[in-house]
Amino acid sequence: MVQRVLSAIRARYGITVFFMYLGAFGIAFVGTFTLPLLAIGMVLASIFMLVPAVVLGDAIGALSRAANRTYLRKGVCPRCRAQQGPAFEPPVYRCAFCSAAFEADGDPSDAADTAVREPGLVSASPNAGR
Numbered sequence: 001m002v003q004r005v006l007s008a009i010r011a012r013y014g015i016t017v018f019f020m021y022l023g024a025f026g027i028a029f030v031g032t033f034t035l036p037l038l039a040i041g042m043v044l045a046s047i048f049m050l051v052p053a054v055v056l057g058d059a060i061g062a063l064s065r066a067a068n069r070t071y072l073r074k075g076v077c078p079r080c081r082a083q084q085g086p087a088f089e090p091p092v093y094r095c096a097f098c099s100a101a102f103e104a105d106g107d108p109s110d111a112a113d114t115a116v117r118e119p120g121l122v123s124a125s126p127n128a129g130r
């Protein structure tokens with residue numbers, strides 16, 4: 001539960017902060033004509049709020065990675081909670097069911113699936129290819 005909440009917050013954190021800054025820009029733009037002191041105060045606040053916003057994003061990322069690692073250690077996919085087989089191992093933990101990929105530190109991985117798999121037994125029947 002905690003892992004899913006952290007993962008959802010982490011996936012939307014950047015765009016949420018962006019739109020909060022965009023909304024603050026709209027307020028400051030109107031404030032330029034009505035209350036110039038408000039606009040000046042908001043410009044200064046935006047500069048000083050950038051560091052806490054980045055630190056909060058890093059903290060959410062660290063908590064999310066830690067929550068993912070507990071599932072990876074148990075051999076369970078953090079996204080779909082399916083128990084994995086022996087192929088679920090570093091450097092990229094890739095789920096056999098939902099194909100979600102995670103790095104060893106718990107970060108979601110964007111690496112392409114390069115696993116080599118044996119072809120199926122489709123062509124093993126006597127009349128295959130005829």
Ligand SMILES: [Zn+2]
Pocket residue numbers: 077078079080081082095096097098099100
């Ligand atoms: Zn999965």
